[in-house]
Structure formats: C-alpha cells, structure tokens
Amino acid sequence: MAANSNDFSVPTVQLLAPDGTFAPNEAAEEFVPYFERLTDADHERFYREMVVIRRFDREAANLQRQGQLALWVPSHGQEAAQVGSAFATRPQDHIFPSYREHVVGKMRGLDVVDVLRMLKGLTLGGWVPEENGNFHLYTLVLASQTLHATGYAMGMQFDGATATGDPERDEAVIVYFGDGASSQGDASEALVFAASYQTPQVFFLQNNGWAISVPASRQSRTPFALRGHGFGMRSNRIDGNDVFASYAVTAKHLDDARAGRGPALIEAMTYRVGAHTTADDPTKYRLDADLADWVAKDPIVRLKAYLENRGVAQSFLDDVEQEAADFASDARKRALEVVAPDQDVIFDNVYAEANATLVEERAWFEAYEASFEEAQS
Amino acid sequence: MTMIQDRPMAASANRETMTMATAVNRALGDAMADDDTVLVFGEDVGALGGVFRVTDGLTARFGERRCFDTPLAEAGIMGMAVGMAMNGMRPVVEMQFDAFAYPAFEQVVSHVAKMGNRTRGRVRMPIVIRIPYGGGIGGVEHHCDSSESYYVHTPGLLVVAPATPQDAYSLLRSAIRSPDPVVFLEPKKLYWAKGEVDTSLEVPIGAAHVIRAGTDATLIAYGTSVPIALAAADAAEEEGRSLQVVDLRSLTPYDDATVDAAVRSTGRAVVIAEAPGFASVSSEIAARVSERCFSWLEAPVRRVTGFDIPFAPPKLERYYLPDVDRVLDAVDTLNWDA
Numbered sequence: 001m002a003a004n005s006n007d008f009s010v011p012t013v014q015l016l017a018p019d020g021t022f023a024p025n026e027a028a029e030e031f032v033p034y035f036e037r038l039t040d041a042d043h044e045r046f047y048r049e050m051v052v053i054r055r056f057d058r059e060a061a062n063l064q065r066q067g068q069l070a071l072w073v074p075s076h077g078q079e080a081a082q083v084g085s086a087f088a089t090r091p092q093d094h095i096f097p098s099y100r101e102h103v104v105g106k107m108r109g110l111d112v113v114d115v116l117r118m119l120k121g122l123t124l125g126g127w128v129p130e131e132n133g134n135f136h137l138y139t140l141v142l143a144s145q146t147l148h149a150t151g152y153a154m155g156m157q158f159d160g161a162t163a164t165g166d167p168e169r170d171e172a173v174i175v176y177f178g179d180g181a182s183s184q185g186d187a188s189e190a191l192v193f194a195a196s197y198q199t200p201q202v203f204f205l206q207n208n209g210w211a212i213s214v215p216a217s218r219q220s221r222t223p224f225a226l227r228g229h230g231f232g233m234r235s236n237r238i239d240g241n242d243v244f245a246s247y248a249v250t251a252k253h254l255d256d257a258r259a260g261r262g263p264a265l266i267e268a269m270t271y272r273v274g275a276h277t278t279a280d281d282p283t284k285y286r287l288d289a290d291l292a293d294w295v296a297k298d299p300i301v302r303l304k305a306y307l308e309n310r311g312v313a314q315s316f317l318d319d320v321e322q323e324a325a326d327f328a329s330d331a332r333k334r335a336l337e338v339v340a341p342d343q344d345v346i347f348d349n350v351y352a353e354a355n356a357t358l359v360e361e362r363a364w365f366e367a368y369e370a371s372f373e374e375a376q377s
Numbered sequence: 378m379t380m381i382q383d384r385p386m387a388a389s390a391n392r393e394t395m396t397m398a399t400a401v402n403r404a405l406g407d408a409m410a411d412d413d414t415v416l417v418f419g420e421d422v423g424a425l426g427g428v429f430r431v432t433d434g435l436t437a438r439f440g441e442r443r444c445f446d447t448p449l450a451e452a453g454i455m456g457m458a459v460g461m462a463m464n465g466m467r468p469v470v471e472m473q474f475d476a477f478a479y480p481a482f483e484q485v486v487s488h489v490a491k492m493g494n495r496t497r498g499r500v501r502m503p504i505v506i507r508i509p510y511g512g513g514i515g516g517v518e519h520h521c522d523s524s525e526s527y528y529v530h531t532p533g534l535l536v537v538a539p540a541t542p543q544d545a546y547s548l549l550r551s552a553i554r555s556p557d558p559v560v561f562l563e564p565k566k567l568y569w570a571k572g573e574v575d576t577s578l579e580v581p582i583g584a585a586h587v588i589r590a591g592t593d594a595t596l597i598a599y600g601t602s603v604p605i606a607l608a609a610a611d612a613a614e615e616e617g618r619s620l621q622v623v624d625l626r627s628l629t630p631y632d633d634a635t636v637d638a639a640v641r642s643t644g645r646a647v648v649i650a651e652a653p654g655f656a657s658v659s660s661e662i663a664a665r666v667s668e669r670c671f672s673w674l675e676a677p678v679r680r681v682t683g684f685d686i687p688f689a690p691p692k693l694e695r696y697y698l699p700d701v702d703r704v705l706d707a708v709d710t711l712n713w714d715a
Contacts, residue, residue, distance in 0.1 A: 124491070129496070130499070144488055147455075147456020151457035151458060151463070155461045155466050156464065158442060190453065193447070348497070349497055350494050351557050352555075353555070355629075
C-alpha cells in the first residue's frame with residue numbers, strides 16, 4: 001500500500017474457491033504447507049462438524065421459539081471460520097470465545113447442553129474451562145475476553161509453558177471476537193499488551209458483517225486485518241467461509257506463537273446468515289440481495305462440492321446427515337430434561353470464604369421460604 | 378495528628394516504626410518472597426517504584442518478571458490480571474490514583490468480581506487492586522476521589538481501607554493470600570504518617586476493632602477518617618465527653634457484630650467518611666446501625682461526610698473534607714438532654 005493512499009485493500013487468503021475447487025490464490029501460498037498436514041479424514045471431520053452444528057443451531061432456535069430457551073445466538077454461516085480455526089488448536093491451548101462459537105466448544109469437548117442451560121436461564125457462565133478442553137466462558141460484555149486471553153498468554157510465558165521448542169507441549173491462546181467488538185477499547189488494549197509482551201496468542205476476528213444492526217463499515221474505514229500491523233503484529237485477512245484457509249492460517253500463526261514468535265491477528269470474512277439473536281429481526285436493516293450473495297458462498301456447500309469432486313462416498317454424506325439429526329434431537333431431549341437448581345444456589349460461590357452479610361441474608365431467605373411451607377402444612 | 382498506639386502489642390523482634398508507604402512496600406516484598414506467583418504490575422511501578430514510591434526496589438529485588446511496568450491502560454491492566462489469575466498467578470495491580478481506576482471498572486465489576494461465581498467456585502480471582510485514594514493532599518482534580526462505594530456495591534469484591542501502617546501491612550498480606558479479589562484502598566494523606574508495625578501480626582479481612590474506649594457516643598470511621606475521629610475524641614475529652622472510636626478497616630465484609638456491640642454500649646453513633654454521603658458506605662452503616670441497634674439508640678445516627686459535589690479544587694478542599702469541628706458539631710446534636 002502506497003503511503004498517503006486511500007487504497008486500504010489487503011489480499012484475502014483463499015484455498016477453496018466458492019465452487020469447491022481447490023485453487024489457492026497468491027496470498028495463500030505460504031499457508032499451503034499447513035493445509036497439506038490435513039488428511040482426507042480431517043477434511044471429512046470438517047464437513048461433519050459443520051453440518052452437525054448447523055443442524056443443532058436450527059434445533060436450538062426452534063427451542064427458543066417454543067419457549068424453552070430465553071435466547072439463542074445463531075452461528076449459521078460462520079461454521080468454516082470456527083471449525084477450521086478450532087481444529088488448528090492443540091490440546092494444551094486455551095480458547096477464549098465470544099458467545100457464538102458453539103462448534104469450537106463442541107470440538108474442545110464442551111457439552112452443548114451447557115450452553116443451552118445458560119440460555120435457558122438456569123446458570124450464569126456455566127462450565128469449568130479446565131474440564132472442557134480449556135474452552136473458557138462465553139463473554140457477553142464485548143471484547144473483555146481479549147484482555148483475559150492476553151493475560152492468560154502472559155501467564156504461559158511466566159510459567160515457561162511456551163516457546164520451549166516442543167510444539168507438542170508449548171501452549172498458545174486463541175481469542176475470538178468480532179467486527180463490533182473490535183471498536184471496544186479493551187480490544188485495542190489487548191492488542192497493545194499482546195504486542196508489547198509478545199504473547200503466544202492469535203486474535204481471531206470473525207467479521208460477519210454486522211454488529212446487531214450496524215454494518216462493519218461503521219466500525220472501521222480499513223480492513224480490520226490492517227489494524228494488526230498498526231499494533232505491530234502479523235496479520236492476515238482470510239476467506240472465512242473457506243474452512244481450509246481458516247485452518248491453515250490459524251495453524252501457522254498458532255505454531256509461530258507457540259514457538260515464541262509473538263501474536264497475530266486474523267480477520268475472517270464471513271457472514272451472519274441468521275439474526276444476531278432470536279430477539280433480533282435482520283429484515284429491518286439488511287438487504288435481501290446482500291444475504292443472497294453470502295448464501296451463494298455457503299461454507300458447507302463449498303466443502304461438500306470439494307468432497308464430491310474427490311469422490312467422497314454418498315454413504316458418508318448420508319451418515320453425516322443422520323449424525324446431525326441424531327445430535328440435534330439428543331441435545332433437544334436433554335435440554336428439555338434440564339431442571340432448575342435449588343433456589344438458594346444463588347448464594348453459592350459469591351465468595352470463596354464465608355461472608356457474614358451473605359450468611360445472614362441466606363439464613364433469612366431460607367427461614368422466610370420455610371415459613372410458607374409451614375403455613376401450607 | 379493523633380497516632381494509634383494504644384493497642385496492646387506483644388514485644389516482638391519484628392516491630393519497627395515506619396510510614397504507611399513503607400509498610401505497604403514491605404508487605405509487597407514479603408508476599409513476593411513467600412510466593413513466586415505474586416506479581417506486581419501497573420503504571421510506573423518498575424524502575425520508578427511508583428508515583429508514591431510504594432513499589433520502590435521491588436523490580437531490583439525480584440526482577441522484571443515479578444514487578445513490571447505495563448502499557449498505560451487501566452482496563453488492559455485489569456483484564457490482563459484476570460487472565461493471569463485464571464492461569465494461577467496472584468496479581469497485585471496498582472491503579473495510580475482513585476479516579477484513574479475508572480477505565481478498569483468494567484473488568485472489575487463484570488469479570489474480577491464475578492468469575493468465581495460464574496465458574497461455580499472453580500476459577501477464583503485472587504487479585505489485589507491497590508488504589509491510593511482520597512483527598513487531603515492538595516491534589517489536582519481526578520486525583521482525590523473516595524470511590525469505595527462503587528466497589529462495596531459489587532458482590533464478589535472484598536474492600537478494605539487501612540488507617541495505620543500496621544493495618545496496611547497486615548491487611549495487605551491477608552489480601553494477597555485471599556482467594557477472593559480485594560480492592561485495597563490506601564489513604565494517600567496517611568502514606569507518610571508513621572506508626573509501629575509488627576510484621577508477625579495477622580489482621581483478618583472483615584474485622585473492625587475499637588481503637589479508643591469511650592462511653593458516651595461511638596464514632597465509626599475507616600481509612601482517611603480514622604485520624605479525624607481520634608482527634609475529635611481527644612477534643613471531646615477536654616470538654617468532658619467520652620467518645621469511643623471504631624476503625625472498620627474492612628468495608629466488605631462489613632463487621633456488624635463489632636459495630637453493633639460498640640454502638641449498643643454507648644447508645645449514640647456518628648459515622649465519619651470522606652466520600653459524598655448520598656447512597657454511600659456511610660449511609661449503609663447508618664441504616665444498619667439504625668435497623669439493628671434501634672432499641673439502644675438515644676438519638677438518630679448522624680453522619681459527617683463529604684458533600685455531594687465533585688471533590689473540591691485543592692485550595693478549597695478544606696471546605697469539603699470532614700474535620701474535627703464538624704464531628705464535634707454532629708456529636709453535639711445527639712439528644713444529650715434525653
């Protein structure tokens with residue numbers, strides 16, 4: 001880019017064309033070796049994860065419409081960005097999600113019913129990261145998690161848990177955020193701190209076009225990928241609907257982070273095909289034509305075409321459909337079975353150690369509740 | 378200034394006279410020596426040793442891994458501390474001044490305070506947030522706030538405000554050991570006041586204590602207002618009134634038992650605090666004492682606080698700050714003819 005020019009364009013890394021042809025573009029060249037790590041079984045895993053989560057996503061939205069969930073946060077359209085990047089993580093890595101990365105959680109071992117339980121209104125947070133593949137809690141306050149990720153990565157440096165030269169052991173962090181969250185001061189501060197301390201960390205920005213009703217153009221005049229350079233870190237824009245690009249670019253930057261080469265920023269160009277949440281109505285602010293353009297670039301259709309071109313068995317595709325249906329129906333069944341915890345659980349774990357004020361309030365509450373039971377008996 | 382020396386203290390080789398700033402510095406150094414996971418960071422805390430020199434020498438002694446300067450961004454400092462605590466560290470962060478902590482407020486309220494609850498107790502936040510606070514030093518605007526009410530109103534946080542070098546030392550050690558996050562409010566105007574410190578003395582968080590015996594009325598104070606309460610009690614004694622003084626030391630958890638027992642013993646209470654009085658720690662104390670000690674009270678609970686205005690400019694701060702005369706004026710209204 002020429003100095004003082006208004007040309008802020010950046011190349012977009014793409015390996016898989018929208019028609020399913022494997023055709024890495026120029027920007028993708030350095031990432032092809034990372035793609036070549038993948039086996040046919042990995043390609044099939046990508047497809048399976050994407051199809052299964054989309055079916056689950058639809059089932060969860062149905063649960064919300066039927067009054068079973070207070071809210072649902074759809075991920076339809078962003079499956080390639082999420083599946084590819086999640087597959088690039090290693091078991092020892094830590095993942096800091098935003099709140100739409102259901103498949104990332106699933107791939108790290110999270111039971112999706114834990115997400116449903118929270119959105120059913122029965123828990124805060126809802127899971128223990130260390131028991132769920134180091135998949136940290138969803139963060140509804142935008143961009144706060146970018147700083148937690150940076151602090152966690154600094155802890156890895158402090159512990160000597162990274163940059164030892166052993167990729168099987170060296171740890172790294174990936175943090176998910178979005179085009180809207182990028183405007184938060186916390187996001188900029190996280191990028192400053194990460195660059196300053198050279199943390200082992202990948203910032204994975206899913207640019208899905210919309211922050212509820214506000215287009216990405218309101219957040220930034222330049223591609224978000226360019227911002228990374230301003231903060232002093234390697235940055236790439238990728239086709240976020242190309243699962244191979246998402247995998248390969250994330251794998252490279254995570255490997256570099258693990259090896260002590262510092263943080264990186266990835267901007268994944270994708271699209272929120274559904275609403276922001278089930279409380280939102282995108283027809284009020286979005287053009288049908290825009291949506292149709294992106295639906296034509298659907299990440300699952302693209303990967304399916306690739307697999308078919310390579311002669312994947314129809315029985316595999318059928319099996320995946322069945323697995324998706326089974327997964328969704330199992331999640332639905334178990335979500336319906338989730339029961340509310342005891343009422344006085346709300347007093348638990350506010351502090352690690354007993355707090356006299358809370359002890360007194362809880363005792364009052366229990367006696368008050370018990371007084372009704374006595375009155376009824 | 379009246380110093381608190383009347384507490385019985387066992388003879389100990391660990392006793393030494395020092396300023397509160399030195400006591401805080403000593404506590405940080407001792408905690409870092411005891412526990413490798415204790416990290417001190419913030420703005421100017423490294424080579425400079427902090428704008429109040431409270432972290433002086435820590436980088437030289439423990440290295441830049443343990444005590445280091447950060448980029449100039451309070452939300453960044455706090456959010457980074459959250460991530461470090463998740464990863465097993467015990468961060469002790471410095472917010473350079475009370476009002477400079479506000480950019481970090483979202484991280485404190487939504488994450489530091491709530492993470493333990495959101496993970497059902499599995500991911501605790503053993504973070505200490507040190508904040509030099511309050512006025513009385515002729516500071517320019519945005520350098521003199523008493524911001525304790527914001528923090529005590531947030532479930533999940535512990536909040537302490539020492540008034541002596543001893544409590545500063547012992548409470549900071551307790552705070553760093555605590556599995557819960559602690560907002561540690563250091564009264565700037567008392568940084569250079571000296572007192573005796575016994576480094577072997579433990580002071581638990583949540584324990585108020587009576588620092589001056591008295592029979593006619595109880596003055597309830599914390600942090601910056603403690604020396605005022607003591608001076609007022611001295612002055613009242615000359616006028617023939619015996620005032621008891623309670624130093625809260627911890628605001629959360631609040632020590633109802635000690636305060637209630639004290640107020641019931643005298644039947645009269647005045648709460649003294651530098652912060653604006655409306656919807657504040659002082660109003661909470663007045664409400665609790667009124668609810669719990671009503672039958673013992675000879676007069677309504679009075680409060681002597683800062684006005685409900687922005688902290689006054691340096692040359693006018695004396696008109697804002699509670700002082701001995703205002704306390705005595707309040708004491709005079711406690712229905713003595715009853």
